[in-house]
Amino acid sequence: MIVMEKWPVLGRHERAAEWLRIWTDLGRAAEWLRIWTDLGRAPRTIDAYARGLAEFLESCERHDVDPLAATRAQVAVFVRELTTRPSRRGVNVVALDSGAGLANATLQQRLVPVRLFYDFLIEEGLRESNPVGRGAYTPGRRFRAGQGSRPLVPRMVKLPWIPSDAEWLQLLAVFRDEPIRNRVMLALAYDAALRREELCSLRTDDLDPAHRTLRVRAETTKTRRERVVPYSAPTGLLLAEYLRHRAMLSRARGLLFLSESRRNHGEPLSLWTWSKVVRRIALTAGVPRFSTHTTRHLCLTDLARTGWEVHAIATFAGHRSTDSTLRYIHLSGRDLAAKLNSSMAQIHAWRVGTLAEANSPGTTEDSA
Known part of the structure; x- marks a missing residue:
């Protein structure tokens, strides 16, 4: 083994x-x-x-x-x-x-x-208890029934990192000099919020250029849920250019993205090769935190910023539960911004009202 x-x-x-x-x-x-x-x-x-x-x-x-x-x-x-x-x-x-x-x-x-x-x-009857334990613990409350004991290592839930607008422009400046394959892979990874394996596992027959959609097959996804997602017109132009280029490497149907190295010329591009490409570009652009998964985080956050509903984002992303999707709502700041604006509007209205009362003739005479 x-x-x-x-x-x-x-x-x-x-x-x-x-x-x-x-x-x-x-x-x-x-x-x-x-x-x-x-x-x-x-x-x-x-x-x-x-x-x-x-x-x-x-x-x-x-x-x-x-x-x-x-x-x-x-x-x-x-x-x-x-x-x-x-x-x-x-x-x-x-x-x-x-x-x-x-x-x-x-x-x-x-x-x-x-x-x-x-x-x-x-x-197997060789132990009576599990020393690792499991469970969800909330300070000040008892452990939930059936959840076991407090876990050995508290689970930290962090928001995903996304690049600033300036960092994104730095990355694009480097990507512009990349071969057409790398440019269309970045565009699809962002446009369709694709995970690394979903992107590298795309096949030529997964594409529907007439409707600008692509099929993400269940066996390539983390949640084993198939979905169909759209991509933009600019990405469609890049994809058409890449398909013409790919025809010079291989006319066989199959995996969409092919290697152009001397050793593996015309062979399917591996996950690790794509990771190395993204890592090299991230370091060149001076944005070392950028990874193959960052484009997915950025796309879903942008959808939240533009007002997409939670369930729509979850469907687009292929999430099994909206709990995962809520991270991007929080990261976008949409809900907090709306509450802040609402609260500030009420406070502003109250202050304007008090100012108006203070400056009214009756109030002025009383004060005098």
Whole structure:
């Protein structure tokens, strides 16, 4: 198994290996195949689970802890290591200029497979409780029924970062000198609020130039929900130019965006290649926080700013729940601006009224 080769520590722990085999070996029986296929566990999900569990088992080995008998305190030691170890990305991880630890979202990702592993041990009758725990805790209130105990790591919910208008112009200035493929990919990523995998997985038959729409297939989306989204006329012109260029690389139908490198000429463009392109452009433009997902954040925020309703934005974005969509409403400041304007209008009317009363003849005589 590839994950065993990548993370040898998993092979040294029988139960961990068994748990991972359940998630990856779909050939055990037709029922298992149907269940896990329906769940749609992607290879990258399995790899993320393997990484998180391997790092936990390595921590157990360092501290001479039996993973099957680990306590909440011993899992907390693992969390402490994650939050204090030097970061490969350097500064600006846990706190500004700290240069240590993992981001909160990454900590949560590392703990998910550990929690699932202990759920598996409970189901197998090897443990009575899960030391990782789960639950939603509100200060001053009890834990909600069925939600378990307070989570080991509080979940921080941050608003997405979007570039300022000046930063966006800096990025566009660099993109103007890019090949037509990169320019149309940026345009579609913004216009249709596409995730990286949705963009790179577009096929030639997903396009409908007559109606300027494209189909985002369910198997390429995070939520497994197919949707049809429009794109603008300027993007349509770029796309038509790219399709003429693509015909010189390959006339075969299939994935829309192709590599033009010597090594992979005419082959489908990979997710990692697109990430490298965006990273290079972001650094050149002096906007290092810009990523392949920023265009999606920016598009949805702009839709909120222009007055789109929450449900319409959720449908456009392919969100399963409007809870995700509300982040962009908050980020746009639309609701707060409306409330502020309404409040200021009332305050302004009150002040004008008091000024009028103060300057009326009757008030002046009384004051005299």
